[in-house]
Amino acid sequence: MNRITTDICIIGAGSGGLSIAAGAVQMGARVVLIEGGEMGGDCLNAGCIPSKALIAAAKAAQAMRDGARFGITPTEPEVDFAAVKDHVASVIETIAPVDSQERFEGLGVRVIRDWARFTGPDEVAAGEYLIKARRFVIATGSRPLVPPIPGLDSVPSLTNETIFALRDRPGHLLIIGGGPIGMEMAQAHRRLGCQVTVIEGGRAFGRDDPEMAAIVLENLRAEGVEILEGAEVTGLSGQAGDITLALKDGRSVQGTHLLLAVGRKVHLEGLNLEAAGVKHDRKGVTVGADLRSSNRRVYAVGDAAGGLQFTHVAGYHAGVVVRQIVLGLPAKSTTRHIPWVTYTDPELAQVGLTEAEARKAHGSAVTVLRQAFAHNDRAQAEGKPKGLLKVMVVKGRPVGASIVGLQAGELIGLWAFAIASRAKLSAIAGMVAPYPTLGEISKRAAGAYFSPKLFDNPMLKGFVRLVQKILP
The missing domain is CATH 3.30.390.30 (FAD/NAD-linked reductase, C-terminal dimerisation domain)
Structure with a gap:
């Protein structure tokens, strides 16, 4: 294997990893960045950017329906669903160069496009390379959580990683999960002409102020989104175009497409963290306020750090880590202002x-x-x-x-x-x-x-x- 010795090795080219790489290399550190998937991570390719582009298209469609109060004759928009997805792809394509391998290599970062695994406390293998570094940063992000619902393995389903590639408009989109992702996708698809039903086992917007959430829910229901709260899904059946959800209370809900939006799972699979002596659990890498793991050489940022799962948190974490591993200054993270x-x-x-x-x-x-x-x-x-x-x-x-x-x-x-x-x-x-x-x-x-x-x-x-x- 080809051996590389560096100051900092970053695993994951999402928001946190890219921010650390750019900051560290421009201040003089030697940096290796490893990414087995797409540059830019989930936010660029399957999260923040495509979802907001879709929401923008849906907003334009809804504006055509809502003109009456301004003296504008309302009309039902003709939605070209495939063209909407072209818009989404175009936005991603426009932003992608900022996160590209070419840009970071131009800054002086050594970029390796492969999956990483620790082989020891100060060494990582990726493809044909063995990287030895003074400091490592785990910035692997998270993936959609797939719930253990009976029948799910035989029923086609979508997640945020696949729904933006869908070019044919769903007739009736079923969404399991009434959190931010589920509700954003529910309203956007309803405005683009889909029938939408959201099924939530607890309270929709469960982590937000109930009084504030009620205002949003009232508007979504007024636009035609069906929202079932306290509705636990106990089974799935059917095939593409004809999917049935069985609920615990005996009801059933039928639709043409199914979106899973029940949360996210930190992506640590294959890293072989045991070899590095890095403690972790299902929430992520175990870190202190300084984002340092049980191995003093290894830090974790963003979703991998087991806290709030937001792109801007990963960017904030990047600053905390750069201060320590590049400048040698103390720094700690907090969530009170996030x-x-x-x-x-x-x-x-x-x-x-x-x-x-x-x-x-x-x-x-x-x-x-x-x-x-x-x-x-x-x-x-x-x-x-x-x-x-x-x-x-x-x-x-x-x-x-x-x-x-x-x-x-x-x-x-x-x-x-x-x-x-x-x-x-x-x-x-x-x-x-x-x-x-x-x-x-x-x-x-x-x-x-x-x-x-x-x-x-x-x-x-x-x-x-x-x-x-x-x-x-």
Whole structure:
């Protein structure tokens, strides 16, 4: 085998791995990057990018149906499903060069396109190469979880890795799983002309604030998405074009296509982590706040680190690891300032603690600020007044924010910054937001925290009356 000695060996060319490779090599470290699948990982090829491209197409279709309130005659769009998928592929193709092997080799990274496996605590084999490194980073991401449902092995099914290649429009798409992936795909396919039924064993949007989730669910149901909550699937039968799901309560649901969206499984298969002395479990590699594993040479980032499974978390982890293995500086990760967004219409966003979590952690010290989108002039002008911002505050500082409504994913960024920087609400209340913008919602919410002290204060009112008497 060909032997390579390097400073850093990264396993996985998704968001986390690519960010570390680019940063490390440009600062002078020798870097080997190993990828057995596609450059760019799940996010580029089967996750964030194709799903948002599909959602954008679906949004355009829905706009044709929703023109009446603007004085535009509504019409049912003619959807060319294959052309929609061409749009999705085009978006991926446009972004792909940024993550390509050619770009990273141009930066000076040694890229090996094969599957990696540890052969010892400081050595990895990949294809015809044996790589010895001072530090390793596991950035292998995750794969769709396939649930152990009787009959699934004989019934054709889709996951996020295969649904974007589907060029014929499903007649009736059955989706098992009412989380972000399931709900985004449900609304997008419904808007593109499919009948859609979502089957969720627990509560849809189970990890989000129930009050906020209810607003999204109401809109999805109004658009014709059937959502069955508390419905456990006990069996599957049928063939392509005619699939039946048996539910625990005795009901059955029939459709033409099946999408599995019940979660994700960390991809550690074949790495031979035992040979490297790296502890792990079904959640991922066991790491500390510094993202270092039980083998001091080995770090894990993103989904492989066993925490929040978001592309931006992998990118954040990359910065934490680069600081340590490239610059030799201490760094630790935290999740308190990590936002997430579900890109339904309306969007659903969260950062920090939900209301329930904040009350459990801080009790009566929590103040919950509420600001309805209906009171925002821009939301009214856009015809999207249905939405709500909730900010959880402790001692004048936000500890969490939940947003449902138009562009919630854009609005949550301010609150993520505020929590990360431990900013006080006074800083946001003092911000000048252009009018009319959705950003005024955040400013008004922050201002509401001080309103009782200004407007319901007898001493202040007495002082103001005195000032008015003595002013010349």
